[in-house]
Amino acid sequence: QKEVEQNSGPLSVPEGAIASLNCTYSDRGSQSFFWYRQYSGKSPELIMFIYSNGDKEDGRFTAQLNKASQYVSLLIRDSQPSDSATYLCAVSPPNTGTASKLTFGTGTRLQVTL
Amino acid sequence: EPEVTQTPSHQVTQMGQEVILRCVPISNHLYFYWYRQILGQKVEFLVSFYNNEISEKSEIFDDQFSVERPDGSNFTLKIRSTKLEDSAMYFCASTQGNQPQHFGDGTRLSIL
Numbered sequence: 001q002k003e004v005e006q007n008s009g010p011l012s013v014p015e016g017a018i019a020s021l022n023c024t025y026s027d028r029g030s031q032s033f034f035w036y037r038q039y040s041g042k043s044p045e046l047i048m049f050i051y052s053n054g055d056k057e058d059g060r061f062t063a064q065l066n067k068a069s070q071y072v073s074l075l076i077r078d079s080q081p082s083d084s085a086t087y088l089c090a091v092s093p094p095n096t097g098t099a100s101k102l103t104f105g106t107g108t109r110l111q112v113t114l
Numbered sequence: 115e116p117e118v119t120q121t122p123s124h125q126v127t128q129m130g131q132e133v134i135l136r137c138v139p140i141s142n143h144l145y146f147y148w149y150r151q152i153l154g155q156k157v158e159f160l161v162s163f164y165n166n167e168i169s170e171k172s173e174i175f176d177d178q179f180s181v182e183r184p185d186g187s188n189f190t191l192k193i194r195s196t197k198l199e200d201s202a203m204y205f206c207a208s209t210q211g212n213q214p215q216h217f218g219d220g221t222r223l224s225i226l
Contacts, residue, residue: 034214043205043217044157088157099145099211101170104157 004091006105014113019076021087021108026070029094033065033072036088038107044088048074079112086110116140118218120206126224130195135221137189137206146189147207147215148181150174157205163189193223201225 003026013019021035032051036044048063050056050072056063062075072091076083086107092100119138127133139146148160161171161181168181180192189208193200203222207215 032214036217043203043220046214046216049214090157099162099164099209101147101159101162101172102149102157102215103159106156 004089004103004105006087006089006108008106009109010111011108012111012113013079015079015081017079019079019083019110019112021074021076021089021110023072023074023089023105024070025072025089025091025103027091027094028067028070030070030091031094032092032100033063034090034092034102035061035063035072035074036090036104038086038088040086044090047087076110079110081112081114084110084112118206118208118216120204120218120221122221123219124222124224126226127196129198129225133193133196133223135191135193135204135206135223137191137218138187139189139206139208140216141187143208143210143216145169145209145211145215146181146183148191149205149207149217150202151205151220152199152202160191160204196223196225198225 005024034049035047038044050063050065060077064073086109088107089105090102121136146163151157161175162169178194203220205220206218209215
């Protein structure tokens with residue numbers, strides 16, 4: 001069973017701080033990695049995606065991928081109360097592109113406090 | 115911005131009844147998916163669909179489930195004889211194939 005593991009949290013950070021969300025995956029050949037944000041009762045909303053080792057930045061968000069350690073993370077700078085949500089890590093299997101199924105982790109609940 | 119549209123937003127059905135969940139993927143997308151999320155659990159893959167046929171399905175997607183693209187816009191998930199454990203949020207997603215999947219708002223299915 002190929003797994004995607006996340007700490008369920010909650011991760012509590014003060015407003016303006018950096019939130020660091022982590023994800024590990026078991027299938028070494030996995031190729032594509034995605035972070036989705038999910039507000040309670042809502043659908044997953046794409047935040048970031050990353051395919052290559054290293055960092056990828058988009059506004060306040062940075063995705064980091066380390067394939068050797070099978071580890072992907074999401075950093076949120078200048079955290080805002082509106083960032084409070086569950087962050088889902090999703091992975092696509094080896095030898096496939098972005099068109100393949102996604103395997104999701106259970107998500108990490110982030111709470112940004114005033 | 116184009117969106118994946120799902121109807122209805124909430125469906126209440128008696129156990130044993132058939133239910134059809136509807137999705138309109140983004141118009142130029144070629145790959146379509148159904149996922150489900152039982153309350154408090156992770157999002158789980160059900161089935162993927164490309165070129166008018168199923169490309170992959172999970173062990174959840176048994177003979178009670180079927181998918182169809184009856185016309186050029188709709189993509190449906192049918193559950194033939196619903197069980198209590200089918201109660202979940204069902205999400206439709208689509209992609210062109212070289213971009214990440216975009217999800218609809220979901221249908222909350224409640225089986226009584």
